[in-house]
Amino acid sequence: MTIEELKKEALRLTPEGRASLARELLSSLDALSDAEIEQLWIEEALRRDKEFDSGAACASPADEVLDRARARRK
DSSP states (O other): OOHHHHHHHHHTSOHHHHHHHHHHHHHHHTTOOHHHHHHHHHHHHHHHHHHHHHTSSOOOOHHHHHHHHHHHHO
16 A cells, blocks of 8 residues: 555544544654654655755745745734
């Protein structure tokens, strides 16, 4: 089963079922070692860098991002 298939199945659960599953999944991350956590962050950084290089993602100056975030809070 792929991640997408699993996600579709999980989204069919009741809100309570999804909340329970989310708690268990998040809890399972607490058991990771520092080395495993570091590896996950490295993989995420590489994925984001690849998206940026391919043009699938773009960068924005921090002040613009913060201005947009503040505007949404109003």
